[in-house]
Amino acid sequence: MSELVVDKISLSFGGLQVLNEVSLSVNEGELLALIGPNGAGKTTVFNCISGLYRPTGAVRFRGQDIIGKKPHEVAALGIARTFQHGEVFARLNVADNLMAARHLAIRSNPLSEMLGLPGARRQEREHRAQIARILDLCDLTALADTPVTDLPYGTQKLVGFARALALGPSLLLLDEPSAGLTREEREDLAYYILKTKAELGIAMIWIEHDMQMVADLADRIHVLDYGRSLADGAPEAVLNDPGVIKAYLGTV
Numbered sequence: 742m743s744e745l746v747v748d749k750i751s752l753s754f755g756g757l758q759v760l761n762e763v764s765l766s767v768n769e770g771e772l773l774a775l776i777g778p779n780g781a782g783k784t785t786v787f788n789c790i791s792g793l794y795r796p797t798g799a800v801r802f803r804g805q806d807i808i809g810k811k812p813h814e815v816a817a818l819g820i821a822r823t824f825q826h827g828e829v830f831a832r833l834n835v836a837d838n839l840m841a842a843r844h845l846a847i848r849s850n851p852l853s854e855m856l857g858l859p860g861a862r863r864q865e866r867e868h869r870a871q872i873a874r875i876l877d878l879c880d881l882t883a884l885a886d887t888p889v890t891d892l893p894y895g896t897q898k899l900v901g902f903a904r905a906l907a908l909g910p911s912l913l914l915l916d917e918p919s920a921g922l923t924r925e926e927r928e929d930l931a932y933y934i935l936k937t938k939a940e941l942g943i944a945m946i947w948i949e950h951d952m953q954m955v956a957d958l959a960d961r962i963h964v965l966d967y968g969r970s971l972a973d974g975a976p977e978a979v980l981n982d983p984g985v986i987k988a989y990l991g992t993v
């Protein structure tokens with residue numbers, strides 16, 4: 742069953758048409774890679790799904806049209822995302838980064854929190870249990886009290902990934918999580934993406950420029966070019982498609 746269906750979305754900035762009837766879908770537990778040359782519109786698709794932009798067309802999450810919802814409402818429905826840059830609070834420790842993400846996305850009643858009412862205490866216990874689970878999944882438990890700024894870049898990116906998972910999403914949008922990572926850090930990231938898929942079974946849409954990672958990990962690939970859907974299918978077929986090769990290299 743489709744977790745998310747993007748149905749012919751189009752978007753223009755001024756006179757520039759950035760998305761032109763883009764359609765894609767991701768199924769429960771599926772890892773869909775979203776690829777395309779620079780400026781193809783990949784991040785813009787994420788911004789349309791997560792409520793930052795309002796395209797024409799439809800975006801249905803578990804059958805519900807979510808266009809027009811605010812980013813925190815989309816997050817509360819179960820769609821989390823990572824950003825290409827700046828997704829962590831550098832001065833907070835790892836555990837507090839995850840906690841802050843949950844508190845920002847899952848809004849509770851501030852008065853009952855202040856008064857320490859049973860509902861608020863129960864919710865706090867749920868937050869802590871979910872965070873412990875994600876820290877364990879990402880092998881970050883030993884670093885829980887370490888300020889993020891003291892960690893190597895690759896680990897900071899992993900904290901960004903864990904932050905998105907801390908929301909307990911059923912769909913995760915990963916915006917080029919491997920950017921700036923060394924080959925070894927990329928292998929670590931690939932491991933955690935696969936582990937998340939196996940243990941949590943959540944659907945993921947993953948923007949990626951590293952074609953080797955895409956070929957190794959993705960269940961399916963969707964290709965954008967100049968704001969249009971160019972190809973969709975199994976990794977081997979898509980990566981050998983002459984139209985896709987031409988989009989990347991300018992020639993077959």
Ligand SMILES: Nc1ncnc2c1ncn2[C@@H]1O[C@H](COP(=O)(O)OP(=O)(O)OP(=O)(O)O)[C@@H](O)[C@H]1O
Nearest residue numbers: 754757759777778779780781782783784785786965
């Ligand atoms: N807020 C905006 N205002 C004007 N133009 C924008 C805006 N956001 C994106 N664009 C334009 O839309 C096009 C698609 O950008 P987008 O960032 O979605 O591409 P991308 O496929 O994610 O690229 P990259 O791989 O380089 O990250 C680009 O031409 C970009 O300049």
